[in-house]
Amino acid sequence: MHSKEAILNSLTQIFRKEFSDNNIVLQDRTTADDIAMWDSLTHMTLMDTIEQHYKINFSFDEILSFENVGDLVTAITNKTAA
């Protein structure tokens, strides 16, 4: 199981690598509007990287329901705790 803070930190590293941007700092309320590279063209690739990193699987509806990074962190916390 990973703590919420640890997940947020590792997600920040994943986002930075995925979008080649070392200035990204994630918070619970961060949305796609806050990160220029994060849009519908890059969303699924990003989700795939996160799935591979945590060795988890998101359902399609789950991925579309994430409104911000906080939702993503909660989903990862639940899946890694199981």
Add this chain to the structure above:
Amino acid sequence: MTTGSLPFYLLILITLIVFYVSKDMKFKQWILLLASLVFASYYSITSVVTVTLMSILNFYYAKYAIKGGNYTYTKLVVINTINIASLLLLRKLIDLGFNSLTTFSQGFSNTSIVILGIGFYTLQNVAYQIDVYKKRFAPETNLVGYILANAFFARVTMGPVMNIQAFNKQLATLPVKFTEENFTLGVQRILIGSIKKLVIAERLTFTVNYLFDDPHGSQHGYSVLVAGLLFTVQLYFDFSGYIDIALGTSRLFGIQLKENFNMPFRSTSISEWWRRWHITLIEWFTQYIYYPLAYKLRHARTTATLVAIACTFFVSALWHGLGITYIIWGLCHITYLIAETLLKKQTMALQKKTNPALYAMIFTPITIALVCFSHLFFRSADLSHATRMIYVLFDFKNFWPDISFSQWLMNGGDDFETSFNLRFGVFLAILYLVFEKRILNTYSFGRYRVAWFTFLTVVLVMLGVFDGASRFIYMQF
């Protein structure tokens, strides 16, 4: 009776009176449905029968399919095959002259508009079945509301596309009283939409038709350049004008439809263009085609994105029509978006380093030019005409006309009116696009309301072109 015509407003007036006299929610829904079927019957009885039958079929099918909690994938494929096959078959029959009562009289296409809005409500029915199958929503229980969601007269013609569930939610809370807010926002939006259509788009119609449909219209690169740009501007003012009227009309009944445009001429990339242009259609394609495909193939990383983009815009092209010109239009956007995806990191890095105003000054014209280029195919009657225009566009030796633009235009217009309409139309279009944000955000309550509405009405009456403005370009889809 077209959206925005005098009989249309008479229908609204009568419907509004009966709607607000009644306090009963069910009766209000029946009134809206009756008005919608009267509106559709103006186009053809086939329109009324088709929208009613397709709605009833989808309403009861979802109820039947989910019985026992077992809406199987096979059942979903069956109903959506019927939905899509009906759309394609009916369009094909119309193309073959099955019913040629109503045709476009001013060029662009000979496609009849006998079955009103079928392209739009088919998308809604397909989405409804997928949502019920995926258990995102329970099946609807209100048949009147379901038919109304598909046939609602304010939007049946050309959208905006909206989930049936989202529309029906609003039917449960229709307003009892005619509020000042609904009146002000509704009338303002109708007036702005009418100005876009009748004062601006209509002034460009003759020149656009001349440039695309007349053999003398596009004889040198400059005229093809003007053709692509003018058609894009005309399409925007025509289509977004309709959407404004649809949103304003719905608002009078307390129903809020989704926005379909958000200042697309300010886009700095093609993906941004599609987030600002025909928003509800692209949201539908993103939700029901692009994302499911990108999700299924996501382990293939960027390849998945590229395949999903290609499939989405290919289907979008087919939805617009079965012609080769639509397919090439789709291919243009597939190419643009694939290039954008592959170069995303580089363009983002450039954007970060560049002053935002300078970046917009460079990339907005490039984006608009790419869209205009694709519209040469979208608007052309056939492929040979489109390819001739492309050839002429890149024939740089013959780029500029030997005579002045006005003289050249006169050959097509044979009177001063055409030249005036073009210049005045372009001037008003630029004026509107510059102040677009401010105009759309001017919600006039209180003491300035009368002055603002009077100003909009005077502009419409004094400057509107009322001859032959009976059709909207997107009606054929």
